[in-house]
Structures are given as structure tokens and as C-alpha cells.
Amino acid sequence: MKNVLIIGSTGQIGSELTLKLRGLYPEGSIVAGYIPGFEPEGDLLESGPAAEVNVVDAKQIAEAVAKYDIDTIYNLAALLSATAEKYPLKAWDIQMNGLINILEVAREKGCAVFTPSSIGSFGPSTPHKDTPQDTIQRPTSMYGVTKVATELLSDYYFHKYGVDTRSVRFPGLISYKTLPGGGTTDYAVEIYYAAVKGEEFVCPIAEGTLMDMMYMPDALKAAVDIMEADASRLLHRNSFNIASMSFAPEDVFAAIRRQIPDARMRYEVDPVRQAIADSWPDNMDDSCARAEWGWKPSYDLDGMTADMIAHLREKLCTEAI
Numbered sequence: 001m002k003n004v005l006i007i008g009s010t011g012q013i014g015s016e017l018t019l020k021l022r023g024l025y026p027e028g029s030i031v032a033g034y035i036p037g038f039e040p041e042g043d044l045l046e047s048g049p050a051a052e053v054n055v056v057d058a059k060q061i062a063e064a065v066a067k068y069d070i071d072t073i074y075n076l077a078a079l080l081s082a083t084a085e086k087y088p089l090k091a092w093d094i095q096m097n098g099l100i101n102i103l104e105v106a107r108e109k110g111c112a113v114f115t116p117s118s119i120g121s122f123g124p125s126t127p128h129k130d131t132p133q134d135t136i137q138r139p140t141s142m143y144g145v146t147k148v149a150t151e152l153l154s155d156y157y158f159h160k161y162g163v164d165t166r167s168v169r170f171p172g173l174i175s176y177k178t179l180p181g182g183g184t185t186d187y188a189v190e191i192y193y194a195a196v197k198g199e200e201f202v203c204p205i206a207e208g209t210l211m212d213m214m215y216m217p218d219a220l221k222a223a224v225d226i227m228e229a230d231a232s233r234l235l236h237r238n239s240f241n242i243a244s245m246s247f248a249p250e251d252v253f254a255a256i257r258r259q260i261p262d263a264r265m266r267y268e269v270d271p272v273r274q275a276i277a278d279s280w281p282d283n284m285d286d287s288c289a290r291a292e293w294g295w296k297p298s299y300d301l302d303g304m305t306a307d308m309i310a311h312l313r314e315k316l317c318t319e320a321i
């Protein structure tokens, strides 16, 4: 990787991945792709080039790729699961028409492409415990439908045209920098904000609902390592299960309480999010990622909780001044 275009650079993953890539590849052009209304600001704006690139506009993608001699595209534009249930056609447009726009440019210009998949690519008929790498994928949400189609289309472009497509199935991602929006796993970020602000957290997911989760530094490492992996070792491409921790709301609440003893939570279950969560794995088996490209996470629930609370205290205190 040298010259990289990040589409969706101001979102939850993009805002951190863009800065990480600029640190790792200082000689290259790491281009922050954005859409109007979501322009880069601060560090993201000042530390490198930016370009207006709407994933549904094939011409804008092609122009940015040509201008910066892009060799790798991170396709991070997506509507998350709960929002995609509200706007299914928009989700299809962004996730599928956007992807094919990118893959076509990549085919012509020889770019590698990373498009994340998700725990959302699984459904009710998938084995929920230790979900295998290769298993039933019959999701019931629009988000899941687009993620399975993304995996298939990305593999298709690899087999048919030799486009270097690679991907991981992200768990719910937890970070203190940029909020996610409209996801089923967002509660696991919001619970930390509530605890640090001293507010009661109203949990939309029921007690006992296990889902895979991951701290952002591990997710960023995965996104870089998979694209840097030795291609000859990859038996899979789109997409690898990756895992680091699996928890239910009461588990993350207990971890927070070990550090903030007066943290409060009550349940008010959102039926849309709960139905999605119930259809997803309890925990994924990530042994193929470990064997094929050396995946290994660094954070567990307690390590992440300590780091989240420390950073949020700093952030929320600075914002209050």
C-alpha cells in the first residue's frame, strides 16, 4: 500500500483508519474521501489530501483514483443495520451500486479493495456458537443481505478479473473518537458515554444477548494486516471471521461498574434491534484468520473498558471546557 483512497473517511472506522494509514505510509498519498455534510476537520483535514468521493458516483471515484495514482481503496461507506431497515433501498444503493462502482474502477486501474463485511452477514439459521468461517449465511436484515452480496461480488471480481479484494467480518466496533450511527451494536459504545457522564443508560438490547465486539485499535490493525498479508497464504478472501470478545449487555455493564461503581442501567428493548441481534452469532470462530494471516487481537473486555473510560473522561472533560 502506498497511495490509498478511503471512501467514508469521516465515519466511525474511516476517521481513525485514515490517520493510522498516514502514520504508517508517510511517503504515500492517503486520501480522505468524503461527501458534502461530512467533510474532514481538524487532524484529518490537516494531515493529508481530501477529495469529494460519493461511492454512488463512479466518475468521482475514477477521478480521485487517477489524480492520486491510488493502489488501494478502503470502501467504508455503508448504512448500518438498524438504519438500513429504515431505508432499505438507500442501503442497497450505497452498499451494492457503490461497491460495483469501486470494483469496476479497481479492475481498470489495478487497485486492491477492502470492503468490510460483518457479523451481520449471518442469520438465524447460522450456528450461533463458535460460528465457523464457512457456514450458512442467510441473513434476514437488508444490511446482512448487502454484506453477503458484498462478499460474493468481491470474490467474483477476484476470481474473474484478478482484482485483489480482501475483507474481514467486523464484530460491533467500540471506540471513543467517532460515534457509530444506526447500528445494532451501538449500545456498546453508548453505555460508556452514559457511565462517564454519570447518566443512567437505557439499554435497547435485552439481557443475555451475546454478540461479538471489538475495540477499534484491534479493528484497525485487522484492516491494515489483511491488506498487507502474503497473498499466497490466503485460502479465503471475502471475508474472514475475526473476533476478540463476546459479551451481553450485563457483562459490559459489570465491567464498567468495576471502574465506575455508581454506573446505572435499565432495559428498554428496541424490537427492531433485538430481532437483528438475535439473528447474529453469539461468537465467531476466527481460526482461519489466525492461521492464514496471523490475526491476533490485543484487547479483552477489561482492557478495553479501562482505556475507553480514561479516554472518554479526557474527551468529555475537554469538550465541557
Ligand code: SER
Pocket (backbone or CB within 6 Å): 080, 081, 082, 117, 118, 119, 120, 143, 170, 171, 172, 173, 182, 183, 184, 185, 186
Ligand atoms: N456494527 C454493525 C451494526 O450493528 C454490525 O456490523 O449494524
